[in-house]
Amino acid sequence: MGYGYLVEKLKLSVSGYRLTAKVDSAVLAVREHGTTLLVPTAVEPRDDDLLTHLEFALKYQGVELEVLQAVCLVLEAGVIQARLDATPNGKYIRTIAALYEAFTGKTLQANSTSAPYVNLFDPKAYVCGVSRRQPKFRVNLNGIGDLNFCPVIRRTSALGALLARDIFADLDAFVESIGGEQHLERALGWAYLDETRGSFAIEHEAPSEDKARRFVQVLKGAHEGRALSEEYLCELQRDTITNPYLAAFSFRHEQNWLQQGGRLRASSISYLPPPVSEVEPLMKALMDFANGEPSIDPLLKAFLVSFAFVFIHPFMDGNGRLSRFLVHHALCRSGKLDQGLILPISVAMLHDESGYLSALQSVSKPIRALWDVMIVDHDHIDARFKGDGDPYRYWDATACMEFGIRMTHYALDTSLIKESDYLRGFDTVFARINTQYDIQDKDLHALIRMAHSHGGKISQNRRKQYRDRVQPAVLDAIEAQVQAIFFDQG
Numbered sequence: 079m080g081y082g083y084l085v086e087k088l089k090l091s092v093s094g095y096r097l098t099a100k101v102d103s104a105v106l107a108v109r110e111h112g113t114t115l116l117v118p119t120a121v122e123p124r125d126d127d128l129l130t131h132l133e134f135a136l137k138y139q140g141v142e143l144e145v146l147q148a149v150c151l152v153l154e155a156g157v158i159q160a161r162l163d164a165t166p167n168g169k170y171i172r173t174i175a176a177l178y179e180a181f182t183g184k185t186l187q188a189n190s191t192s193a194p195y196v197n198l199f200d201p202k203a204y205v206c207g208v209s210r211r212q213p214k215f216r217v218n219l220n221g222i223g224d225l226n227f228c229p230v231i232r233r234t235s236a237l238g239a240l241l242a243r244d245i246f247a248d249l250d251a252f253v254e255s256i257g258g259e260q261h262l263e264r265a266l267g268w269a270y271l272d273e274t275r276g277s278f279a280i281e282h283e284a285p286s287e288d289k290a291r292r293f294v295q296v297l298k299g300a301h302e303g304r305a306l307s308e309e310y311l312c313e314l315q316r317d318t319i320t321n322p323y324l325a326a327f328s329f330r331h332e333q334n335w336l337q338q339g340g341r342l343r344a345s346s347i348s349y350l351p352p353p354v355s356e357v358e359p360l361m362k363a364l365m366d367f368a369n370g371e372p373s374i375d376p377l378l379k380a381f382l383v384s385f386a387f388v389f390i391h392p393f394m395d396g397n398g399r400l401s402r403f404l405v406h407h408a409l410c411r412s413g414k415l416d417q418g419l420i421l422p423i424s425v426a427m428l429h430d431e432s433g434y435l436s437a438l439q440s441v442s443k444p445i446r447a448l449w450d451v452m453i454v455d456h457d458h459i460d461a462r463f464k465g466d467g468d469p470y471r472y473w474d475a476t477a478c479m480e481f482g483i484r485m486t487h488y489a490l491d492t493s494l495i496k497e498s499d500y501l502r503g504f505d506t507v508f509a510r511i512n513t514q515y516d517i518q519d520k521d522l523h524a525l526i527r528m529a530h531s532h533g534g535k536i537s538q539n540r541r542k543q544y545r546d547r548v549q550p551a552v553l554d555a556i557e558a559q560v561q562a563i564f565f566d567q568g
Contacts, residue, residue: 079123080115080135081145087128088152093444093469095142099134108138115139128153129161133170141199143177143221143228144467150174150181151466159186169196176217180225188214205231207373222374222382227363229386229475231378237476240483241375246414249490253417256498262417265498269422270294272493273406276424277399280431283320292317293399300407301418306365314403315396324395329357333461334394335451336442342459344451349442351391352470353463360390360470368404372412380408381482382475389441389470402427405482426488430481437481441473500564504530507559515552525556534561 080099085092102116109116115138123130132149135142158178161171166189173196175186197218199206210219221228231237256262274293278285285293296317304310308329316325336349352360368383388401402424409415427434448465507526511517521544529536536553544553 079117080131080139081142083123083126083131084128084135084149085145087126088149090145090148090152090466091448091464092145092148092467093448093465093473095139095145096474097139099139129157129171129174132174133168136170136173140203140232141230143225143230143472144465144469146174146177146467147181147472148465148467150178153178155182155184155186162186162189166191167193169193172196172215173198173217176212176215176219179214180219191216199230203233205233205374205378208371223363223367225471227360227367227386227471229382229471229473231374231382231479232474232476234476234480237480237483240480240487241377243487245377245486245490249419249421249494252490252495252498253419265494265501266418266420268497268501269420269494270297272425272497273297273420273422276422276426276428277402279428280402280424280434281398285320289320296403297406297420298418300403300410301415303411305369305411306404306407308361308365311392311400314400315393318399318403319396321395324393326393326396329361329392330354330394332394333459334391335459335461336391342453342456344453344459347446347451347459349446350449350451350461350463351389356470357390357392361392363471364390368408368411376409376412376414377483377486378479379412380405381479383408384482385437385441385475385478388438389445389473421486421489422493423482423485423489425493426485429488429492430485433481433484437478440477441469441475445469445473500530503563507556507563510559511552511556515549515555517548517552521548522556525553526560529557529560530564534565 079101081095082098084090085095097110097113097115099115099117101119101122103119105116105118107118108121117138123134128149132146135145155178158171158175161168162175165171172191172193175188177198178184179186193216195211195216195218197206197220199220201220205222206220207222208220210224211217212219219225222231223229253262256265271290271294274285274290274297277293278290296314312326312328319325331354333354334351335347337346338348339346351357364383364386368379372379374382384401384404387404388397391397393400405423406415406420409421415421448463448469450462450464452460454460504526508522511522511526512519525536525540525544525548528540534557536557541550541553
């Protein structure tokens with residue numbers, strides 16, 4: 079019933095829908111059980127009428143725009159018009175009518191109605207954007223974006239708990255606690271470099287010193303707040319890739335794909351981004367959303383732009399690194415990151431690569447099933463998209479958002495706060511030893527790091543290595559201070 083009936087009856091090729099409706103005579107009211115919607119017998123649609131099932135789906139199974147689009151594209155206008163004429167005030171048929179006109183470009187006749195506006199998305203169940211009132215059918219198309227770009231974010235308990243923390247207030251408190259501009263500059267210098275290394279490491283690359291320096295400058299440039307454009311994104315792509323032959327001066331004009339394993343097989347292709355003809359309109363919709371006025375939580379907007387970018391994959395190389403940069407860029411444009419601040423998101427993601435992959439696959443795996451792929455030769459494929467809706471515009475971003483916000487917490491709590499605590503402790507040990515003993519700065523720096531990485535101990539091999547220039551008493555003192563500052567805090 080509902081979406082399941084429509085997909086099966088109309089033989090629609092879609093990436094899926096979250097809730098599968100199932101009749102359960104033991105329940106007295108419709109309720110969710112995992113990804114199953116348990117439906118009392120009395121509520122089950124009693125006939126095979128497509129609109130009855132479509133209204134049931136909207137009422138109980140949530141808003142699945144990809145499926146709704148696919149259904150609208152095969153429904154006859156007369157079927158919807160007849161229901162409108164019969165029940166002009168019905169909120170679900172008015173919603174269907176508004177979407178039908180938007181998806182098909184066809185015109186329906188609206189009967190005069192004084193019915194109150196109805197929201198497409200229930201604000202209690204979904205994160206909603208600005209009000210976009212469609213007066214003809216009195217429907218508020220209140221999605222995160224307009225229908226050119228409208229992923230959904232469900233208000234899960236996990237997401238609510240993550241967003242309850244004011245991460246930017248905690249970031250301000252960190253800046254205040256760090257002890258002056260000099261200490262902040264030092265901590266951020268490390269953070270920028272660590273974010274650079276982390277972003278490259280996710281792609282299994284190690285940047286040269288020059289490449290790392292350039293990417294740090296790219297990250298710092300995000301604070302300029304430039305609006306996204308094809309020109310700007312191409313500039314960024316050229317600054318972040320390591321292979322000059324893959325430098326981009328426009329969005330891609332050929333199909334790309336992601337694959338696992340060595341030899342190219344259809345089964346080894348794990349994801350295909352949208353067809354070439356869709357790249358430009360999708361990127362325009364995404365850039366319009368990114369450059370638009372704030373309408374949702376800035377963290378959600380930042381990660382939505384980031385994940386949408388990587389799913390579109392507008393370049394032949396550098397998409398992953400750029401997508402993570404876009405989190406930083408969006409937060410800078412929102413005004414939430416000033417004083418050159420950065421949240422090292424890539425470092426956090428590197429510590430949870432399986433979680434990152436799981437978030438990506440929550441969207442990419444269902445989309446992959448909508449492609450037929452044939453291998454032409456060792457580096458060419460023949461790929462045909464067979465979807466009836468548009469899963470690149472309409473996808474469930476909830477898992478991606480939950481992951482992204484978790485990574486934000488990790489970036490602040492571990493990457494910034496713990497590292498700054500380490501730097502303060504390091505400086506204390508350095509000052510105490512340097513005051514009491516005569517030792518070269520470079521040796522003292524190295525020995526403190528060694529002792530810290532080994533639980534406050536300097537190994538016998540290291541003691542032998544330094545015995546010609548550092549006295550045993552000094553080595554003992556370094557051990558004692560490292561243990562006192564870092565490991566004996568209660």
